[in-house]
Amino acid sequence: MTLHRGRGFAAINYPIGMNLGGDPSQALVHSNPDGKFTVALSAIDLGQGMKSVTRQIAAETLGVPIADVYVDTADSDTGPHDMGSFASRGTHRMGNAVIQASLEARAVMLEAAAEELEVDAGDLVTDGQGNIHVRGAPSRTITTMAAAQAAQFRQGRTIAGRGIFLVPLSEVDPETGEMSPVTTFAHAALVVEVEVDAETGEVEVLDIQSAYEVGRALNPGLVEQQLRGGAWMGMSHAAWETTEPYYPDRDHGPVDFDHYAMPGPGDLATHHISVLERPAEDGPYGGKGPGEMCANPVLPAVVNAIYDAVGVRIDDLPVTPEKVLRGIRANGGARPRQAL
Template sequence: MLKRGRGIALSWYGTGYGNGFPDYSVATVELAENGEILLRVGATEVGQGSKTIMPQVCAEVLGIHSDQVHMICEDTREFLDSGTAAASRQTYNTGNAVLKASESFKKALLEEARLYLKLNSTAGLEMADQKIWLPIFPSRKTTFAELASHLKSEGRVLAVTDSFTAQTIGMNPETGEGVPYWPYTFNAYGTEVEVDTETGRVQVLQAWCVQDVGRAINPDLVEGQIDGGFVMGLGYALYEDLGVKDGVIKNNKFAKYIIPTAMDIPTIHKYIVEDPENTAPYGAKGIGEPTMVPVAPAILNAIYDAIGIRIFELPATPDVVLKAIVADREAKAKAAVAEGADANG
């Protein structure tokens, strides 16, 4: 029999190294010879989108298009250490360093423009679309490219570095009192599943993912993370197990270590909730890990809703679910017999 059920799960996730460990990020913003921007920052692009969103933050500050910001994160000689691309920390932590470095760079570039335009002050100077001008006397104007070639003629490079360190407090080892992480990202996910009681197979039919992001720097990438996090969580809930026995990984190939395919992925309804965090770059918090966290329990709770059986050990593979169904059926039959015997007695 095919039985349907729905389940929900909430989760929270504290980003960053945490527990008082100095979570430090640094970025360098540099004017390239052609007037475009080099953003030197050690936020490895692991697929999460750092090479897209870090330029967006920088571009926002400088009033340019993010295509004109070129991020460099590949060669250890070309950027400073900004920590690991993990702990969902790059958007918040390194994003803040990029924000601060971009703001400092903007000030420095305006000062270069002041000198170049022979003004007494940077007051009133406007910056947008790679141009800098004085609205009260618009002929006093220059461009990023012009300033870049001027700097080159003087043998100078304009590069500004700034950093950010997150705020956490080491916990008391006896009580746990402290600030282990900050900020936290929240979410509420739900699923609808169909359980085949003859085979134990579980299929997820629909998913609803409501994700707090602080602010979405790039909604497409947030949705991509939700898709990816959901898929990974689905595999964790229903398929994936290395089958480690006596230290040996039994399921060491894709014939045995089963991961979701496109056929297993339901319609995923995605909702982005923005509630900007003051200390974050434009309010944005990390979401790379959070998007996976509530998926498994949302599925397990839906399985219970469908068949009235709880799975306490992952993954809920067909054999595990079927065994639980059979055990439940036998237990109920036994109880019924016992009840019958009592009644007869």
């Protein structure tokens, strides 16, 4: 058994959003008479944290406690229009729409409070704890619940707001193909270390060192969660997963989880993550979002590390032991580049 170690590097500039005849997201925000707010979206939360991060953004913009905001998503029959949860666009597109909707709702909430307090709405501030008071005079105060009830039962106002964030369609230049499909990019670079068994062709991903620039990390726990899980998926795409191992021949494809190989809890690489926060100018509170970028750069880094380890350049995923062994044989043996 001859084990060879290698290191591979990859970097990525990842676009936020897509050029699909325009890239709009809408949000609607309204308060109930108890002073709590509902945010209606049609973007799906499939575990990536869409609800959590839009809830934070709405609470921050409205100036109310996060516990007073409920995010309702995923009914595209009744909700506002959205292009969807894809293209790493969620935090950026929906977040901006939620800010616009929340600002409009906040303005009405402050007008309702101003009428009750008999002051100018421009003099009012929120404390984020469920209270609205006159700037510099905290005793001149009203709760958001009392303001909402006054709006509903005395003033006849709807504390509500509409938001849309639209990136218009970028026309493609027929001569050059030039267009501006995205508004912002997220970035990452990582180094992967692998060990390749030159006799069996097996590849083990040992370690990942990564740096991600995602704008401001609006929820650092969720950002790390996405990066960690996404890197696992990238490792899995690189060296494990396929539905068609002999494509275009469809034979030998897996038909169930027993035959669809994925790394299990005993096959993990250590992963050290650095998140660089560089707030995006057009992002909601500076956020861009990790999205798909958390998986993609792992693949080329793994392939580069294999090349470093045994001198085999593989351009057909996943990297199976068979491909590694065929490459080593074609080269007349393993050709490790440099001892680490």
